[in-house]
Amino acid sequence: MNAYFQPNQSWISEEDYLQGELLSEIKHEYIDGQVYAMAGASKNHERIAGNVFGEIRAHLKGKPCEPFASDIKVKVGTQFFYPDAMVVCHDPDPHEYYTQSPVLIVEVLSRHTRKTDETTKRRAYLEIPSLLEYVLIEQDIVDVEVCRRVEGWVSKHYFMGDQILLQSIGLTLAVEEIYARVVNEDVRLFLEERAATSPPTP
Structure with a gap:
């Protein structure tokens, strides 16, 4: 907690929030005047976010669209969030610490963030x-949900063995690449089944 974010403070301005974030050792999201501290991330969370951001960054090298990781905010009305990854292709009102014009947003879910990511955000x-x-x-x-504007935001789900086309930036990602190094039961079973059906190495 810093001087801008007092425990009993019921409302703060956007300006104080943005200034406070520059001084805070932890990140906060801002929803209609209320400030919420963000929980620390797990290794699996960081593996997934890193895998996705790495693929996006490599794909966009030398192109006009720009990727950002989780330290840059997105502003929506009177709310500020920290997506795990996003891409901005044109920012008509550039600000040093946030954007209002992403074309792609990626969030990695956990038990603690799922409700907010699937509702408020x-x-x-x-x-x-x-x-x-x-x-x-x-x-x-293993479950990757993609919602696209051109499809009326209807959810599509992808699993191990699937390929995902991120239409907004023209990038095809294998679900297996997204979950590289991730430790969970679905990944373990997929790798075991693939190993069992693969021909022996000569």
Whole structure:
């Protein structure tokens, strides 16, 4: 907690929130004047977020669209969030610490964040005029949910062995790449089954 975020403070301005984030050792999200501290991430969370961001960054090298990891905020109305990854192709009102114009947002889910990611954040993100795709990735099981504007935001789910086309940036990702090094039961079973059906090495 810092001087801008007092325990009993019921409302703060956007300006104080943004200034406070520059001084805070932990990140906070801001929803209609209320500030919420973000929980620490697990290794699986960081593996997934890193895998996705790494693939996006490599794909966009030398291209006009720019990827950002989890330290840059997205502003939606009177709310500020920290997506795990996002891509901005055109920012008409650039700000040093946040954007209002992502075309792609990626969130990695956990037991602690699932409700917010699937309700509050989903509703907010889908109001962003520039947004083309919203991706939610489970970390405890293998399940990648993709919602696309051109498909009316209807959810599509992808699993091990599937390929995902991120239409907003023209990138195809294998679900297996997303879950590289991740430790959960679904990944373990997939790798064991593949090993059992693979021909022996000569």
